[in-house]
Amino acid sequence: MNIALQTLGLETIWEYIKLYQNYIEAILAITISVIIARQITKMIRRRLHEKAPVHVIQNISKVSSYIIILIGLAVAVRQLEIPGIQLTELLIAGGFIGIVIGLAAQQTLSNFFAGILLVVERPFKIGDFINYNNNVGMITDIGLLSTKIQSFEGFYIRIPNSELFNSAVINYTSSIARLVRIQFTIPFEADVKRVVETLLNKFNQQWYILVEPPPTVFPVQFLENGIQMEARAWTAGKTWFQLFSSVALLIEETLKELGIPYTYPKRIITEAK
Amino acid sequence: MAMEFGYIITKENNNYVYIRGDKKIEVPQGLIIEELPILSINENVTEYFGIVLDPPIYVNEDEKIKVYVKLPLDIGIYVTNRSKYKLIDRIEIYPKKYALYGNIGNGVIYRYWKTSASFEKINTNRHEALTAIEIINEAESIGAISRIIFDFNNFSLFTKDDIVCGELIQLNRLKKGLAVVKLTNKPSLEGSKLIPTIPLKILGGEFEMRFGT
Numbered sequence: 001m002n003i004a005l006q007t008l009g010l011e012t013i014w015e016y017i018k019l020y021q022n023y024i025e026a027i028l029a030i031t032i033s034v035i036i037a038r039q040i041t042k043m044i045r046r047r048l049h050e051k052a053p054v055h056v057i058q059n060i061s062k063v064s065s066y067i068i069i070l071i072g073l074a075v076a077v078r079q080l081e082i083p084g085i086q087l088t089e090l091l092i093a094g095g096f097i098g099i100v101i102g103l104a105a106q107q108t109l110s111n112f113f114a115g116i117l118l119v120v121e122r123p124f125k126i127g128d129f130i131n132y133n134n135n136v137g138m139i140t141d142i143g144l145l146s147t148k149i150q151s152f153e154g155f156y157i158r159i160p161n162s163e164l165f166n167s168a169v170i171n172y173t174s175s176i177a178r179l180v181r182i183q184f185t186i187p188f189e190a191d192v193k194r195v196v197e198t199l200l201n202k203f204n205q206q207w208y209i210l211v212e213p214p215p216t217v218f219p220v221q222f223l224e225n226g227i228q229m230e231a232r233a234w235t236a237g238k239t240w241f242q243l244f245s246s247v248a249l250l251i252e253e254t255l256k257e258l259g260i261p262y263t264y265p266k267r268i269i270t271e272a273k
Numbered sequence: 274m275a276m277e278f279g280y281i282i283t284k285e286n287n288n289y290v291y292i293r294g295d296k297k298i299e300v301p302q303g304l305i306i307e308e309l310p311i312l313s314i315n316e317n318v319t320e321y322f323g324i325v326l327d328p329p330i331y332v333n334e335d336e337k338i339k340v341y342v343k344l345p346l347d348i349g350i351y352v353t354n355r356s357k358y359k360l361i362d363r364i365e366i367y368p369k370k371y372a373l374y375g376n377i378g379n380g381v382i383y384r385y386w387k388t389s390a391s392f393e394k395i396n397t398n399r400h401e402a403l404t405a406i407e408i409i410n411e412a413e414s415i416g417a418i419s420r421i422i423f424d425f426n427n428f429s430l431f432t433k434d435d436i437v438c439g440e441l442i443q444l445n446r447l448k449k450g451l452a453v454v455k456l457t458n459k460p461s462l463e464g465s466k467l468i469p470t471i472p473l474k475i476l477g478g479e480f481e482m483r484f485g486t
Contacts, residue, residue: 211374236382
């Protein structure tokens with residue numbers, strides 16, 4: 001008897017399922033799309049954690065989940081076969097609206113997609129020092145539409161992402177090693193070899209100057225007021241500013257130690273009798 | 274040793290306290306402060322350590338040799354619960370220098386440590402780690418090994434009878450200009466005990482030297 005009841009119950013359920021099949025499929029489509037959207041949101045957050053700013057991650061995950069849920073809704077509408085709502089018509093209408101919005105917000109969309117590409121390609125990251133069109137500073141934010149840099153003077157510069165993506169940008173921080181070169185002039189009377197040796201010795205004592213490639217100091221040319229010298233030293237990308245800000249001081253100290261005076265333009269005027 | 278380098282580790286109200294100059298760090302109960310040797314490197318500049326052998330070691334084709342070197346050690350000050358270790362300060366014993374391996378596009382900056390190698394075990398002081406390097410030459414030419422680079426984060430230190438030793442390093446010369454440096458998880462001196470600040474690895478610990486040795 002029990003078996004008969006169970007059979008009857010299953011049959012009834014099956015009939016109901018068949019009767020409301022479209023509705024069940026529609027609910028399933030929406031449920032599955034929501035689950036997938038949630039999983040994708042989690043995956044995006046995990047992958048982009050500490051690689052992109054929080055609001056960029058939030059925007060990307062939101063857009064992705066909306067797209068997936070919209071696909072789920074489209075499938076659900078198709079299953080329900082609601083009279084008066086045709087999926088093809090919806091798609092055409094959606095496409096038309098898309099074109100209108102696309103044309104109206106062409107520049108904004110260009111910045112938006114450039115922002116996504118900047119996050120994916122990562123030509124720079126937050127904290128890097130860059131030079132864009134002679135705007136030098138540290139990246140403080142990579143937004144979906146624009147990137148903000150803080151200049152050495154402390155003011156903020158906002159650059160649209162499409163401009164950054166399509167232009168040459170110098171990234172000072174991503175370099176593994178960097179060369180700093182500086183030219184200085186010593187008087188003709190100075191002992192060039194001694195200047196070279198002493199300065200190299202001083203360079204080699206600095207922890208931030210690389211052993212390889214080795215630093216070099218050499219005479220470049222003879223000027224009106226003395227011999228022009230060039231000093232070159234390599235440092236790790238992370239210690240570039242340490243070297244950049246100290247190399248002139250090191251040269252000045254060395255010249256002082258050697259008793260070599262600063263050179264300046266001289267004229268010897270001979271008075272005719 | 275602590276006073277010699279200007280720091281003290283002591284206990285105040287059952288809490289461990291570390292004092293160095295104006296710096297004073299106190300940790301709650303359950304955590305202790307401990308001094309342990311650490312490879313002399315500045316992690317803010319690079320994570321790679323390079324042993325520069327002067328003179329180089331020559332290895333015949335299809336031959337395997339073992340040499341010993343001394344590596345420099347600083348004093349690491351750690352907060353620990355005996356399971357996890359967190360470096361809070363470093364007492365620098367050695368001045369540090371750095372160099373570029375490879376080119377500026379694909380190379381790495383490494384802590385430059387120039388030393389000679391010996392075919393016999395050598396005596397070390399308390400700020401040196403005796404480290405064995407096994408060189409296997411699989412290339413069909415005589416190899417001149419003057420550079421061995423590895424990732425400091427994977428390099429464990431061990432201790433035996435107050436002697437600190439490094440992890441056994443294996444350098445496999447595959448062909449001219451190409452070698453793989455592997456950290457083997459084994460101590461350079463048999464029977465040594467692991468200093469648990471850098472635990473042994475399950476995977477990794479390899480560095481490919483593509484720009485020659």
